[in-house]
């Protein structure tokens with residue numbers, strides 16, 4: 001499989017008053033065509049910022065360096081006009097909050113049709129016809145009537161499916177979804193999983209970047225897993241290996257903190273993003289840490305997976 005997106009040495013800093021928040025700290029990862037990559041890690045580790053930098057949706061006070069190569073173009077150096085064409089057409093962003101991401105005063109059908117009119121140059125009539133098909137495909141019934149309704153007439157789950165319909169309407173090559181199971185109860189979560197399984201089976205088979213701290217959700221969908229800690233990716237493993245045998249001590253601790261694995265809390269405090277620890281960012285909390293860990297570990301390969309930890313040197 002070819003790489004669809006390659007991120008090289010990405011750094012993202014926010015300048016707030018006189019301090020620098022180091023949200024992404026030298027990340028290099030790639031996503032293959034048709035692959036589902038799940039990005040997991042604790043709150044504040046930089047997952048959303050990484051996702052938003054791919055679409056260049058970060059605020060003004062941001063310093064960003066590195067490369068994000070998509071279709072042989074470095075997105076970080078594209079003019080905003082080019083970027084606008086990619087956003088919403090080739091790369092879709094399914095936002096975290098379905099309730100604030102739909103416009104309350106516009107009919108849902110129109111909102112779904114809009115990006116097809118804009119990016120695929122469909123006529124209004126054709127776009128609305130395709131919208132009805134899409135709503136039906138994602139289980140919003142009866143689609144023709146639902147297309148004429150406003151967001152407040154939808155349930156939470158329907159709003160989320162409408163956002164996914166909107167995001168996938170232009171047949172993007174890459175879909176980035178941020179916390180798609182946030183605030184969703186266990187029963188409805190099954191539906192969200194089915195929704196993404198449906199997208200994965202789709203003829204066009206887009207690549208998916210799923211940002212989540214819902215590990216059972218990641219387990220159901222991931223082909224590979226990338227673990228973030230303190231602005232860095234510390235492990236990239238094939239999903240079937242990861243959930244059986246996570247490599248990084250932080251990955252192990254993360255899995256052991258799940259209710260199904262004994263709910264063992266991770267010792268110590270979350271790291272500062274302003275003054276992150278030297279060397280391995282996890283070393284102050286790691287039971288295996290040695291002198292060596294004061295120097296930043298590179299990635300080591302282990303059975304075809306990658307881990308930033310001297311235990312695998």
Ligand SMILES: Nc1ncnc2c1ncn2[C@@H]1O[C@H](COP(=O)(O)OP(=O)(O)OP(=O)(O)O)[C@@H](O)[C@H]1O
Pocket residue numbers: 014016021022023041042043044045046047048049050059213273
């Ligand atoms: N616009 C901003 N200005 C300043 N700091 C920011 C901004 N956006 C994010 N941050 C900081 O960057 C760091 C990474 O945030 P990010 O939202 O990527 O975390 P996350 O891993 O997505 O967490 P969560 O799981 O809670 O969504 C955090 O310390 C956050 O406070």
Ligand code: NI
Pocket residue numbers: 047048049178
């Ligand atoms: Ni986030």
